[in-house]
Amino acid sequence: MKYTLLASALLLAGCSAIMPTARQHFDLEAHRGGRGLAPENTLAAFSNAVDMGVTTLELDIGLTADGVVVISHDTSLNPDHTRDASGAWLAPKSGAPIRTLTLAQLQTYDVGRINPASNYGKLFALQAPRDGERIPTLASLFAQVQARGADAATVRFNIETKIDPSKPDETAAPEPMVRALLAEIDKANMANRVTIQSFDWRTLTLVGKLAPQLPRAYLTTARTLKDKRWTDGLDAASFASVPQMVRAASANAPGPVIWSPAFADLTPEVIREAHKLGLKVLPWTVNQRADMQRLMDWGADGIITDYPDILRDLMRERGLSLPPPGKNAS
Template identity: 40%
Template sequence: MTRRHGRLALVTTLVALLTAGLAAPAAAGPPRGPKHFDIQAHRGGLGLTVEGTLAAFSRALELGVTTLELDIQITRDGRDVITHDRQISAAKCRDTKPASPGDPQFPYVGSYVKDLTFAQVRTLDCGSLRQPGHPDQELAPGATMPTLAELFDLVREHRAHRVRFNIETKVEAAAPEETAPREQFVDRVIREVSRSGFARNVTVQSFDWGALMQVRRKAPWLPVVALTQPEFLQVGAPGRSPWLGGLDIDDFGGDPVAAVSSFGASALSPVHGNPQGGTVGDDDYVPFTTRELVDDAHAAGLRVVPWTVNDRATMHKLIDDGVDGLITDYPDRLREVAAERGFRPPKPSPLRGRDG
């Protein structure tokens, strides 16, 4: 081989390697190992601060979490807002004033987010109401529904450059008329993540596997996480569940690991058990996330991060089962449990000018 041909072969090899790297999804979470455990603050840690607010995410960063877990909805004019509910809840948000004088849609509480403009949604106060199930929630009076861009800016202010973002597209697959089309969710998330500077820190999760399939086609570099629960899998039921993107779970023998592997998911995020608010100590509790499920997922190269786990006993049980992390309303509690089990908790990221 001549020197010129050798250089050409080297360049060709490097191009192929770079191309393969761009086509493959980034790691779906923090490094695996005996000292790493993914502590995900559900909606910013809604047991500590009113959900989905910048105040909640800021507190989670100051506490020290691996991942900020959040939901987005899409407004009538195509803007993203961080909020869980597709229909604005009077238990969580208050009307303040119309976006424009004489607005016929005012008041906005009770409306679907997809039927309101960004300007209308931003008039809502979603930080002044404490949830009965979380009596210790800190309030954030006057807080509006933030955008992804605003959250990314907040993380920069905290200099939390290693924190991860687990962004859920809240497509209502069983009632698609109540949310924006999945294409809008997918395109908006990809756009905001691409320009954020945090692209390597992001996963996209959804119960709507059709949205995840679109992410894989449009942004194969972006890892996707398949949320699920038995009600949505519909094992043994006739036909296909609307949540599975055209798949029939029975074609996979009822196995969610095989199903999500078929479209390139990087992680499985199952409910921990039923009832969802139950614990391992309850007589009627039936675990869904088991050691067998975790072992099968790991054998398929998938991480497992169950939701939403708030009590210590269930946290310990799932760690025994080998899960890679947990989504929780109480990241402070999970930090303590993780430390008890020998994991190294994430470092706090206080705002600039504050003591850590």
């Protein structure tokens, strides 16, 4: 009996060394709703991601001329995936800034398909078109998810404020954008399901003052870290590492803090350092399976990807807990 128990224990130990340990909170984020699969930042894309089963819908917001919070990565209409009321593609570099258009004007444009002649179209050639999709309001996304009830009750939102401090005339200023965003979150009673992220850390400082319990994600690239306009005045040269800089920037509020770097900037050592400082690490935008595997091996807390289907399959193979698929999933 003792030999049998010992052999069983050794077998289990050996299995645990080669089998992944299930983690309940790996964050599967659909970048712009999963733009590898459906038109970016549209209600169709977000619905598709919920159907598939993701932890979080990642999206970007801006303000219209009449102060409505809308979902768009671009600060101006993008000719790569925008057609006018007649169905014609916008001419290159002709897209009007979103802040100069009212919601009614914005709704005349179709963003349900990529221009196949564009470089962007070639990059996402397998994206399924959804003709007739409009740039949605944030309120309409919240309403869509709420209407699904228990089907989408656990889905979170990672919302990026699209502001470029080096081009202040292109968007609303940080404070009106943050206040409008927080008002929409409160109106929909979604505060417990939202993270606010930004490359422009001024907006995260404001969130820390106005809604200190909200999770904040500090987006970074090598370029923005070198420019104090992006880091709310912090000088990267004054810190031994980026995690230490993020920790210092986030010290003004008690809410959870995430470091969200370009994935190529990560190493196992810097992820461990971030964790020791109490930061979660959520890299962007990871589309290759091999890169996903490596980051998971290194201990990333989640991944932002254009292809949530690939990441979901990889999570399944590793025995990770999967977010439930929606009722419309096959």
